[in-house]
Amino acid sequence: MKMNYETNRLILQILPGTAAGQVLRFYLDNQEVFEQYEIDRPENFYTEQYQKTLLQCEYNLAVKQTFIRFWVYEKGRENQIIGTVSLQQIRWEPYQSCEFGYKFDQRFWRRGYASESILKCIDIAFREMKLHRIEALVQPENRASKNLLEKLGFVKEGMKRQSVKLHGAWRDHEVYALLPGDILDIPQAAIETS
Numbered sequence: 001m002k003m004n005y006e007t008n009r010l011i012l013q014i015l016p017g018t019a020a021g022q023v024l025r026f027y028l029d030n031q032e033v034f035e036q037y038e039i040d041r042p043e044n045f046y047t048e049q050y051q052k053t054l055l056q057c058e059y060n061l062a063v064k065q066t067f068i069r070f071w072v073y074e075k076g077r078e079n080q081i082i083g084t085v086s087l088q089q090i091r092w093e094p095y096q097s098c099e100f101g102y103k104f105d106q107r108f109w110r111r112g113y114a115s116e117s118i119l120k121c122i123d124i125a126f127r128e129m130k131l132h133r134i135e136a137l138v139q140p141e142n143r144a145s146k147n148l149l150e151k152l153g154f155v156k157e158g159m160k161r162q163s164v165k166l167h168g169a170w171r172d173h174e175v176y177a178l179l180p181g182d183i184l185d186i187p188q189a190a191i192e193t194s
Helices: 017-029 031-035 048-064 113-128 143-151
Strands: 004-006 010-013 068-074 083-091 097-104 133-138 155-166 169-178
Touching: 010 113, 017 031, 017 048, 017 068, 048 068, 068 113, 083 113, 097 113, 113 133, 113 143, 133 143, 133 155, 143 169
Parallel strands: 097 133
Antiparallel strands: 004 010, 010 068, 068 083, 083 097, 133 169, 155 169
């Protein structure tokens, strides 16, 4: 696995700690949107030092292939992060599986960037890493994410009741999964690596 990949319009890159300022700006610009779907943040989350430490930790986990986060940029605009896609809780033999996560800057929604970067990440997971199963957990009211996953071939398998405590309340999550044979007919050109 490489530390950066390209699609037709995007760059997916595992970032070093030196990119903490860009990551912090991404989170601050989307704080209100992201926080409604994520666990409470530590008090110092919105600091450059926290993001630097987190990036260093994520880089080490990527080397070990237990957690991989790609930060997404538009080609030609590598100074602004527009999203992130990640393979989390990677489990090797006998499972060959992971959980999948993603989030995108609200200013870049409805341009196909999420689909394009997710497809590339799926390609890396199945073809390069030889994983067999990718799961995604989605809150039932997050219709946009469910539509995106279904469009990409993910199959709804059920509900994890009260699986995560968010903002002081236990929340259900719907489980979606993708196997190599589930991928819809997607043009290879959409995920080609440069």
